[in-house]
Amino acid sequence: MTTLSRLVAVAALSLPLVASPGTAVAAEPAGTPALTSVIPAPARVTADPNTSFRLASRTVVRVSPGARAVGERLAAELRPATGFALPVVAAAARSAPAISLMLDSSAAPLGSEGYELTSGAGALTIKAYRAAGLFAGTRTLLQLLPTEIDSPTPVRRAWTVAGGRITDQPRFAYRGAMLDLARHFHTPGEIKRYIDEISRFKVNHLHLHLSDDQGWRIQIDAWPRLTTVSGGPGTGVDGVGPGFLTKSQYSDLIAYAAERFVTIVPEIDMPGHVNAAQVAYPELTCDGVAPPPRTDTAVGYSSLCIGSETTYRFVEDVIRELAALTPGPYLHIGGDEAHATPEADYVAFMQRVLPLVTKYGKTAYGWNELAKAPAASTAVAQYWNTGATNPTLAAAVTRGTKVVMSPANQAYLDMKYDRDTPLGLSWAGYIEVRTAYDWDPATRLPGVAEPAILGVEAPLWSETLRTLDDIEFMAFPRLPALAELGWSPVSTHDWTSFATRLGTYGPRWTLRDVNFYPSPQIRWS
Numbered sequence: 001m002t003t004l005s006r007l008v009a010v011a012a013l014s015l016p017l018v019a020s021p022g023t024a025v026a027a028e029p030a031g032t033p034a035l036t037s038v039i040p041a042p043a044r045v046t047a048d049p050n051t052s053f054r055l056a057s058r059t060v061v062r063v064s065p066g067a068r069a070v071g072e073r074l075a076a077e078l079r080p081a082t083g084f085a086l087p088v089v090a091a092a093a094r095s096a097p098a099i100s101l102m103l104d105s106s107a108a109p110l111g112s113e114g115y116e117l118t119s120g121a122g123a124l125t126i127k128a129y130r131a132a133g134l135f136a137g138t139r140t141l142l143q144l145l146p147t148e149i150d151s152p153t154p155v156r157r158a159w160t161v162a163g164g165r166i167t168d169q170p171r172f173a174y175r176g177a178m179l180d181l182a183r184h185f186h187t188p189g190e191i192k193r194y195i196d197e198i199s200r201f202k203v204n205h206l207h208l209h210l211s212d213d214q215g216w217r218i219q220i221d222a223w224p225r226l227t228t229v230s231g232g233p234g235t236g237v238d239g240v241g242p243g244f245l246t247k248s249q250y251s252d253l254i255a256y257a258a259e260r261f262v263t264i265v266p267e268i269d270m271p272g273h274v275n276a277a278q279v280a281y282p283e284l285t286c287d288g289v290a291p292p293p294r295t296d297t298a299v300g301y302s303s304l305c306i307g308s309e310t311t312y313r314f315v316e317d318v319i320r321e322l323a324a325l326t327p328g329p330y331l332h333i334g335g336d337e338a339h340a341t342p343e344a345d346y347v348a349f350m351q352r353v354l355p356l357v358t359k360y361g362k363t364a365y366g367w368n369e370l371a372k373a374p375a376a377s378t379a380v381a382q383y384w385n386t387g388a389t390n391p392t393l394a395a396a397v398t399r400g401t402k403v404v405m406s407p408a409n410q411a412y413l414d415m416k417y418d419r420d421t422p423l424g425l426s427w428a429g430y431i432e433v434r435t436a437y438d439w440d441p442a443t444r445l446p447g448v449a450e451p452a453i454l455g456v457e458a459p460l461w462s463e464t465l466r467t468l469d470d471i472e473f474m475a476f477p478r479l480p481a482l483a484e485l486g487w488s489p490v491s492t493h494d495w496t497s498f499a500t501r502l503g504t505y506g507p508r509w510t511l512r513d514v515n516f517y518p519s520p521q522i523r524w525s
């Protein structure tokens with residue numbers, strides 16, 4: 001957005017502070033969001049129309065021990081638009097209005113990500129059992145402040161938060177998004193920007209698809225040609241989009257994500273989707289001949305050589321190095337579309353590789369085909385198919401497999417919104433905002449009910465996507481729909497309410513210069 005159009009957008013949003021003559025006097029200035037306006041919808045909201053909190057130039061951010069980092073981040077986010085100093089202090093003079101962030105064991109029943117936000121005269125308090133809950137509470141607070149809080153430059157207006165209480169906690173532990181770095185590489189800067197935006201909706205996992213037929217995007221010391229060759233020039237769809245993450249860039253991303261309570265989930269896809277690895281190391285094929293590099297978007301043609309010990313030396317090196325770099329619990333080993341691997345070989349491969357993930361201290365995670373292997377009983381399976389039933393997955397669930405729901409016809413952010421969407425694919429259908437929102441992860445598949453479901457994830461494959469603008473256009477506004485399915489109780493599920501809340505959210509993206517698809521299903525304000 002140009003500076004001029006940004007200024008115009010800010011001016012248009014600056015609502016009058018005083019009601020015009022003849023209108024009823026509201027308890028709060030115009031443009032004060034209701035406590036019920038938040039995405040994802042909070043579990044419990046009790047509005048108190050008789051009070052409100054006013055963020056003012058004297059306001060301090062008060063933090064209990066352990067809450068300082070979250071407090072500093074919040075203050076840094078509130079300073080540009082307010083122009084206030086907002087010092088972060090351990091204890092405040094009684095008279096100063098304060099936003100208090102309190103770690104408190106009385107909030108233990110809300111779990112590690114739950115929080116209670118209370119807004120009233122002179123005090124806005126967020127209490128949580130863990131820092132992750134405080135952070136979630138601050139994401140809510142950002143949406144309770146007027147839209148102009150997202151302005152990059154100071155705006156003169158009253159910063160009022162409606163009075164009352166929100167008590168909130170997630171329905172599912174895992175709320176994820178996925179970026180595909182293999183088809184087109186996305187830079188660390190782009191990934192960080194995406195983390196900023198998804199974490200606003202309390203998404204707490206970012207899955208990185210780091211290898212595929214077209215490219216290999218993570219440094220592995222034992223097999224250096226993976227990145228020097230298959231992360232190099234000419235790799236990526238149409239030969240555009242080379243690049244890879246060094247180990248230090250990957251670790252820096254993990255730290256950046258962790259500061260926003262997002263866990264990175266790395267994926268190395270196997271035994272299919274391995275052409276780039278085989279271009280770099282022909283010994284990973286059965287005939288020892290390097291295949292040609294591929295820059296097209298076909299799938300299902302490559303396979304590791306299942307009977308070869310070199311394969312397992314390679315796989316174990318990759319898993320060991322990736323596990324050592326990754327503090328999070330999950331290591332995703334792909335397993336999708338292995339059409340060039342006979343079924344018995346596929347199962348034999350997974351029976352050998354799944355225990356390797358455990359050997360290096362991680363929980364194995366893979367696409368739903370993984371459920372064919374008995375060893376998947378301790379793994380997480382990501383449902384990506386479109387069918388209304390999946391007996392293989394349902395059977396695995398009876399043996400203990402946990403499930404992340406990403407049905408391609410509802411959760412895939414790379415599907416076009418409609419016929420006219422300039423980006424994306426359509427093999428799983430068109431996905432307008434309502435299609436992304438109107439389903440329930442716990443009733444989507446028979447035999448895969450709530451107790452088996454770890455959560456939901458919105459994958460974004462990048463065959464057609466190159467820039468951050470492209471990513472944002474496909475992710476927003478559908479990502480918030482998936483985030484709400486993952487966080488909010490079923491009792492809050494309501495399309496009309498969601499559409500209204502989304503409509504008022506749009507100007508926040510505009511102010512932050514985040515691209516989004518202005519869906520005709522939404523009345524954008």
Ligand code: TNX
Nearest residue numbers: 299336337367384414425461
């Ligand atoms: C299927 S979904 C794939 C990917 C493609 C995607 C495009 C899945 C597990 N595999 O290889 O990128 O479709 O939508």
